[in-house]
Amino acid sequence: MTTRTLRIAMNGITGRMGYRQHLLRSILPIRDAGGLDLPDGTRLAVEPVLVGRNEERIRRIAEQHDVKEWSTDLDAVLADPSIDVYFDSQVTSQRVAALTKAIDAGKHIYTEKPTAERLDEAIDLAKRGAASGLTIGVVHDKLYLPGLVKLRRLVDEGFFGRILSLRGEFGYWVFEGEIQSAQRPSWNYRAEDGGGITTDMFCHWNYVLEGIVGRVRTVSAQTATHIPTRWDERGEAYPATADDAAYGTFQLTTPDGDDVVAQINSSWAVRVHRDELVEFQVDGTHGSAVAGLFGCVAQQRAHTPRPVWNPDLPTTERFREQWLDVPDNAEVTNGFRVQWEEFLRDVAAGRPHRYDLLSAARGVQLAELGLASSAQGRRLDVPEIVL
Structure with a gap:
């Protein structure tokens, strides 16, 4: 050979x-x-x-x-x-x-x-x-992980019908560094060193949204620096000048021309109450699915329960048990x-x-527009980049 x-x-x-x-x-x-x-x-x-x-x-x-x-x-x-x-x-x-x-x-x-x-x-x-x-x-990388591979497969198979919305939750508590050491380097929290969760994560969310649903057409974001003081690798306090949370709403257009609303929260100042550190829920007319980096569960229209809002009685339905696991159906590799x-x-x-580098440029564009949207307090269009 x-x-x-x-x-x-x-x-x-x-x-x-x-x-x-x-x-x-x-x-x-x-x-x-x-x-x-x-x-x-x-x-x-x-x-x-x-x-x-x-x-x-x-x-x-x-x-x-x-x-x-x-x-x-x-x-x-x-x-x-x-x-x-x-x-x-x-x-x-x-x-x-x-x-x-x-x-x-x-x-x-x-x-x-x-x-x-x-x-x-x-x-x-x-x-x-x-x-x-x-x-x-x-x-x-996230598009190659098992959970999102399964989610994309459901899209390709027409499982969702017409896609209506996507919701994403990402983040975890990054310790300030004073008592317990931080899990991320200190430069992440200094804007002058290129830090900030919007800059870091919106480039990921752009290719995830493109790879699962469609192109991003508008962005409305609110950023925050929830933890104003952190401690660096030498144990010295420093002011956090970069955002540690970003709450984004995006309007997408699918390849079929349908409009989809996406919301993704990103935070290094949140405690986790979900199965994975990041999860995405896609809802469509025929079904819904929730995917993390590894797992994915789905619920078809025919199997959707009929909850009734009643604040006078405790909820007895076990909603998580009403979803089915989506199988790997292939070898799972890093x-x-x-x-x-x-x-x-x-x-x-x-x-x-x-x-390619054009797809990466769209990620940088979304991060810039997200920061501008937060600073200006308004929704911004995402123009197409033409080389």
Whole structure:
């Protein structure tokens, strides 16, 4: 069997997502499995090359996971003709410059999001990528997770009939850091460092809404900084200048031209009373479904109960028991790895990846408009981006 090897420069893998999801649970398992089988009978192997600014941490990770090559010199790595793919999981403020260099160096691109801090930068990056002829992919991990895969399958099968609405709840309590350590880095709560839940999550909600229901046409948002003071990694108090909650209402248009109302609450100052940290409920004329990242339950029109509001009597119906589990009907694999495999096959075939820098720009656009909507106190249209 003929084997082709793709050398992947992975920048930013000392961070939580870059290390856990992209290196540890995606590229290393693909490497250790011997690669991927391609339709033409060849084998596509991968060889990671680690890149980062902290020499000690990069060296330690490389030694721990038997990665032969690592570097703190991004320019030298991008100048290496043997490098095929550049992956970026750095902080957002570093991403535009690095992606621009990688595209100019002729490397295929796979990147986390947001791709930029500002919409104009994201659009310029998308134009550069579109003109390059390279295979460029943006991580849309949630669409590859079992719960949303099932939800999308229900949409494709016509289970919902005409979709009416989508409701989303995301978040958990992130400790302030004074007594118990915070679960997220302190820069997330400083606007001057690119923090804020709107910037972080609206780019996700844009591709989730597009991937499940349809394009976002309007946005109305209210943001808040519920916790004004937090403590950083050194135990020092600092003012939280970025929003830690965002409450959004969106008008969508389905591919069939139907209007759908979506509401998504995002908060790092909420305690969880649901089955998963994020859940989406889709209601339609013929049925409804509730999906998390892993589970999905549904209720058909014929099985919908007939509740009666009576404040004088306690409710005896067990509403959760009236829903049925949607089966996997397929092997469940880590969503990050599944998209990596799809992207790598696209690189091998020389074709575009379905989630590109334009889709990422729409996410940046929605975040900008969400912040503007909150500041202006009004609903805003979401214009189509044309490259």
